[in-house]
Amino acid sequence: MEVRVGIPRALLYHYYQPAWEVFFKALGSKVIISPETNKKILDQGVRVAVDDICLPFKVYFGHIIELRDKVDYLFVPRFISLGKNNYVCPKFMGLPDMLTATFNELPEMIKPVVDLRPGLRSIRKIAHQVGQKLGVGYFRIERAFRQAVQQHLEFSTEQQKAFAGGSDGSLRVAILGHAYLTYDKLTSMDIAGHLSKMGVNVITLEMIAPALLEKAATRQSKKLFWIYNRQVMGAAYHLLFEQEGQIDGIIQLTAFGCGPDSMIKELINIRGKKMGVAILDINIDEHSGQAGLITRLEAFIDLLERKVLA
Amino acid sequence: MRKITFPHMGELRIPVKALIQELGQEALEPPKISKKTLDLGVQYSPEFACLPLKINLGNFIEALEMGADTIIMGGGCGPCRFGFYGEVQQELLREMGYQFEMLVLEPDLLEDYRRLKQVFGRVNCRKIARAIYLAIKKLRALDSIYKMVLSGRASEKVEGEVDRLYDHFLEQLDLATERARINQLHKEYSNLIKATAGPLKKGVEINIGVLGEIYLIIESFVNLNIEKKLGQLGVIVRREINMSSWLAHFLHLSNEMKLIEKAARGYLRNFIGGHGLDTIGNTVRYARKGYDGIIQVAPFTCMPEIIAQTILPAVSVREGIPVLSLIFDEHTADAGLNTRLEAFVDLLTRKKRKQLEGSIYHEQVLSGG
Numbered sequence: 001m002e003v004r005v006g007i008p009r010a011l012l013y014h015y016y017q018p019a020w021e022v023f024f025k026a027l028g029s030k031v032i033i034s035p036e037t038n039k040k041i042l043d044q045g046v047r048v049a050v051d052d053i054c055l056p057f058k059v060y061f062g063h064i065i066e067l068r069d070k071v072d073y074l075f076v077p078r079f080i081s082l083g084k085n086n087y088v089c090p091k092f093m094g095l096p097d098m099l100t101a102t103f104n105e106l107p108e109m110i111k112p113v114v115d116l117r118p119g120l121r122s123i124r125k126i127a128h129q130v131g132q133k134l135g136v137g138y139f140r141i142e143r144a145f146r147q148a149v150q151q152h153l154e155f156s157t158e159q160q161k162a163f164a165g166g167s168d169g170s171l172r173v174a175i176l177g178h179a180y181l182t183y184d185k186l187t188s189m190d191i192a193g194h195l196s197k198m199g200v201n202v203i204t205l206e207m208i209a210p211a212l213l214e215k216a217a218t219r220q221s222k223k224l225f226w227i228y229n230r231q232v233m234g235a236a237y238h239l240l241f242e243q244e245g246q247i248d249g250i251i252q253l254t255a256f257g258c259g260p261d262s263m264i265k266e267l268i269n270i271r272g273k274k275m276g277v278a279i280l281d282i283n284i285d286e287h288s289g290q291a292g293l294i295t296r297l298e299a300f301i302d303l304l305e306r307k308v309l310a
Numbered sequence: 311m312r313k314i315t316f317p318h319m320g321e322l323r324i325p326v327k328a329l330i331q332e333l334g335q336e337a338l339e340p341p342k343i344s345k346k347t348l349d350l351g352v353q354y355s356p357e358f359a360c361l362p363l364k365i366n367l368g369n370f371i372e373a374l375e376m377g378a379d380t381i382i383m384g385g386g387c388g389p390c391r392f393g394f395y396g397e398v399q400q401e402l403l404r405e406m407g408y409q410f411e412m413l414v415l416e417p418d419l420l421e422d423y424r425r426l427k428q429v430f431g432r433v434n435c436r437k438i439a440r441a442i443y444l445a446i447k448k449l450r451a452l453d454s455i456y457k458m459v460l461s462g463r464a465s466e467k468v469e470g471e472v473d474r475l476y477d478h479f480l481e482q483l484d485l486a487t488e489r490a491r492i493n494q495l496h497k498e499y500s501n502l503i504k505a506t507a508g509p510l511k512k513g514v515e516i517n518i519g520v521l522g523e524i525y526l527i528i529e530s531f532v533n534l535n536i537e538k539k540l541g542q543l544g545v546i547v548r549r550e551i552n553m554s555s556w557l558a559h560f561l562h563l564s565n566e567m568k569l570i571e572k573a574a575r576g577y578l579r580n581f582i583g584g585h586g587l588d589t590i591g592n593t594v595r596y597a598r599k600g601y602d603g604i605i606q607v608a609p610f611t612c613m614p615e616i617i618a619q620t621i622l623p624a625v626s627v628r629e630g631i632p633v634l635s636l637i638f639d640e641h642t643a644d645a646g647l648n649t650r651l652e653a654f655v656d657l658l659t660r661k662k663r664k665q666l667e668g669s670i671y672h673e674q675v676l677s678g679g
Contacts, residue, residue, distance in 0.1 A: 006659060050620050052611060079578065087389035090582040094617035097578045101624035113580075197338070222397040222414075225388030259391050259613040262358035263398050270405055 179251030463541025511544030586614030
């Protein structure tokens with residue numbers, strides 16, 4: 001019988017989704033991904049999580065509830081670091097432990113430790129650990145791993161190609177935030193969709209090459225140690241300084257209670273002011289409503305249009 | 311001469327001042343943390359930053375207004391937000407138009423030494439050694455006496471006597487410049503505090519372990535004097551997180567962390583920044599030591615403590631120890647806190663009495679009485 005592996009459509013899924021799916025499929029398991037976040041998932045997540053945790057984690061808990069009866073394994077990697085001198089947000093480090101403490105009964109978790117401080121090559125070892133846990137042979141894991149890496153590279157080039165041209169004279173607005181907010185239609189209230197409908201070219205940080213992000217982030221005198229936030233910061237600095245004048249506005253999309261974002265948001269705002277680029281701060285929690293958001297978006301776009309005409 | 315300032319954190323001002331003065335510079339102590347400090351900090355900090363950042367910023371603003379030109383601040387390399395405090399505060403203060411130099415001490419001793427040399431100029435090695443020795447001496451005397459205060463409050467004969475003695479001790483310690491004097495003060499006041507001991511206010515011994523984020527634990531302004539309140543309720547407060555233990559850990563002089571990791575293993579498997587792992591590990595250890603309850607204190611949105619808070623209910627059930635999580639922000643007020651503390655202490659007292667009665671009954675049965 002095929003083993004069913006469940007992947008919650010939340011948090012880091014939005015960074016690595018095609019690769020994870022391809023990997024488990026190539027290992028011969030059936031991959032079950034929870035549906036797109038809906039009101040029910042959000043509500044059940046909010047109910048079990050502690051009050052103070054940030055929204056994306058509440059959503060993640062909701063997805064776990066959605067999946068737990070339908071799968072044999074849950075894929076909950078424990079991310080710690082993606083390289084030398086960096087970390088992810090500590091909540092990722094304690095994620096499997098938080099699940100164990102919160103839920104009485106869960107399917108067995110596949111929880112590899114993703115700590116790439118020794119070097120990028122350790123991913124391969126992690127892939128083999130996961131494969132062995134599912135009882136798959138060496139060569140099959142190796143093949144699956146290669147396919148997954150290939151898939152991830154393709155996925156990220158694909159995203160970079162989507163970089164909006166702006167030659168048609170329409171506004172270019174960047175949405176900067178974690179992928180698990182930007183690409184989750186419910187929690188982000190589909191800001192990207194609304195902007196497109198208004199005829200705005202939307203740029204996200206995934207459309208900028210990682211090397212450029214890293215380079216722009218070095219403008220900060222102290223190296224930021226949260227890697228995903230360094231990408232956000234790098235994107236902001238890249239658009240503000242390297243591509244000066246080519247961007248009309250920035251929307252900072254953050255979740256209520258996000259620790260790292262609360263720090264860098266201010267740094268980006270200070271620089272936005274200096275460079276004369278308008279920045280709209282949108283902070284989302286489980287009580288945010290669409291109506292208020294759309295009004296704010298429209299007002300922001302109006303302002304940008306007037307600025308361009310002037 | 312430079313005017314060097316630093317953030318407040320409990321009574322840390324005493325050793326830090328000694329250090330700066332011994333090195334031949336002027337220490338400018340920021341005004342005691344007050345409502346004004348908090349308001350200034352909140353006004354100029356990022357809205358969702360954690361509380362310690364805001365209070366630090368308030369300290370700096372007040373000190374800069376008094377003429378400070380150099381700030382000493384701690385740093386770090388993550389994943390807790392504290393490691394990035396200095397960077398953000400520096401930019402915010404410059405945005406506000408202040409001129410100053412900021413020295414951020416990172417966990418890299420050689421680099422720190424180089425930077426300290428820039429601030430303090432050439433100082434001979436013996437003088438440095440003496441300064442550090444004196445500061446550490448004061449720190450240890452401070453923590454040692456305070457430990458007695460924590461348990462002494464539960465059994466003082468005259469209400470408030472222990473705190474009065476402690477205040478005197480702080481005054482004297484701040485003035486001391488010789489290590490013999492520090493030793494003498496330590497001896498004198500530990501005897502004085504011992505002498506205040508009478509019967510336990512509650513009639514039974516209630517031990518509560520205070521755990522959580524270090525700044526919130528140590529700084530009584532932000533935790534609304536929680537330890538004093540517990541003491542007045544007749545509770546013996548057990549708290550191992552203090553500046554001395556932090557320093558020992560920072561310099562890798564203690565094996566405490568190994569014990570904590572081992573105790574936490576069944577619940578949390580790796581370091582999560584700040585004191586998150588300590589909170590879980592120590593809850594387990596305190597439960598096994600037979601303490602009656604745990605209080606976790608943390609600032610609102612503190613990342614490591616949120617993880618701990620999520621896991622603590624499971625620890626509480628499996629280890630059989632009541633846990634109260636208290637989250638503080640700039641809006642936390644006295645009245646609400648008092649009610650919760652009283653209720654928690656009542657609950658523990660009743661439980662303890664029941665246990666004790668049970669055991670007496672048990673002995674009677676065994677002895678046939």
